[in-house]
Amino acid sequence: MITKTRRFVFDWWVVQKRFVYLFIALAMLCGFAGATALYVWKYGNPLKNVGTGTKPPSGARFISFEGDVRVIRSATRETIVPGSDTELYPGDTVQTQASGRARVSMADGSTLVVRPNSTIIVRDNASDDDGKKTNVHVVVDSGQMYVRTEKQPEGTNNVVETPKTRNKIGEQTGASFGVNPEGTEEIRVNTGAVETANRIGDKTTLHGGEYVSVNPSGTISQRQKLLDVPLTSEPRDLEKVFVGVNGSANISLKWLRPQSGTAAFYRVEVATSPFFVAGGKVFERDQLASTEFTASDLRPGVYFWRVRATAATGQASDWSEPKKFIIATRGTGSRVPVSNLVAELLGGNVYLIRGRSEPGTTIRVAGRETLVPTDGAFQLQITAAAGTQEVNVDAVDPQGNSSQYRLSLAARRGKS
Template structure:
């Protein structure tokens, strides 16, 4: 306390202390305080945005019905709502919680909201866990669980980066990416996955993740990876060309020669011909093992449409990846129509770029068109168009009555 001299009231006079005290802190401490504050603000904002996003998505997913595209043999559905078994029929709708069961003589094909396809082989069962679409974001979520047996999954192009297609066993989840084809076999706690095309990302119950890519086979015991193999690549099909039409004459067998490119390290090849593009077991017309890269089929009266494919088998007996499927059609030759050529007209060749042209024209509705060996879509009015390289173009037409037509144009 300071006392002024000569002031009798000085004893009661005081200077007030400042309301604020000043402290010295280092520059480093100052920066740390500012950084911590900014991190706290960022965390609060991030949490708010995440919560807002979740609130926006909540309640927007709508469950969709999967559909049985094809059913062959004994196939049952165990309905979630009734817990009762019913016989499966083509085009039957499937809801989450339903279980599809194939007997030893049964097989089935299921299509989901994302246009993916799941094929069940004999003695297999699959639980549909989720099949939904978000009405605001177009996100699609498909989840299935393989209870046992063998299934094949095929996916197309995804619509959003958040799309999910998941196939699970008891201990492992497989995230199937776009444009992927794979086979999954579940036998108790043993799982084998063969990726024929694309990529699958696996996650075990222990949290171990890995990417399984094209031509790769991986085996698991419970949630442990036990083996990995490289599958032989698929053969390239040569003949008959895709969408080929063969006329059949009554009482005259028609030899059809299948041929394909060789695969290095292949010991033999397996050829399948089926009357279903899904190659279900009961749809197989025949299956042939051959040491060479060709096989002759004597066709007698098998009119109709068929599909064929080939895979290589390694020396250790392990099968490789199936080739793409080619279509071929046999039609009875009709007298009086066989020699009448199919109309091909109004052909135009327009330049798109250097050495690239668009070839368009008209034909009869229902005819099949190939330009330089490539199949061309034909609309309901018979119009067709295809962009391809070259200067000279051979346009070949055929139809279900066994007729043919041809025209060669040069730019």
């Protein structure tokens, strides 16, 4: 009997121990389920956006850039020179120096044009899975930026912020935002609509063909009719003018009055740089009442000129696109040397043409051109027509001599 009792007790102990383990496991499982239910009830389902939610912010992409352009990474504060594969993420800063400009593509298909001496910051560039809703937010810290939006679906946001205003950009809108060193700002709307508000909540809506300024205290002016850019007429772009017996030439610069708005006077600049850096300006004339100015005693070389109008209210138009003319001698028949020519495929039909030549030589490829700097190395980004196998590279020196080279586009793709 004693042996049976011990077996019974032993068997009972074994059964109960297993039951205890099972009970503990079930209790833990119930506790976990209860905690999960409480979390979902209080904070919502953390997995509800899996497969359908917003993607991590994608990088904005450079369409093109030229001159001195820099990117400051938000995460590391590292300053880099952008390349063809550089992406911009929230918090990143783009800076253009006096010789730089850049075009950037955003998540909603809009395009930013960052003009020389400007600083912008990408605050947001998000898009959901199907691309129907996007959120773009860019800050213009200094200088000038032009934005162009395309057709946008419901729920899309495109915001441009300045130190004194916040602006919601409508679809199919073209507008520029200027932040001046003296603390004033300007908003020009060429097409579409912009809803703008200052820091104290004053709001106004600008439509195509309208302009406002913002004073240093943040007050938005009354809307004005936008003063259009005066169009240059003479000399024609890339026109060549030969020097006289005295070794120099005079050239008459002519332009048309703005098609919209009334100009009180004009300002004309002539420079040896397409970016009109201070050290390269040859002529600066302001308060011109007529639509013509003669630049005299120009020595052989490559020149650029531009003009802008100012209304009686003080509103200034944008600058006209720089036009180029060449003051040349009759030439000596010498060959213009170009070496180390190479074409780097950036993607699609976009190529980066590199090479070397004498400083001051003009290099022209596929409708684009550049001036060889003092170090002799040049690069030029072009878009070739579909199926193009090779392009002409034209070189013109300051003496008027010209040579043409053929360059194959069977190039390696650039590093990504």
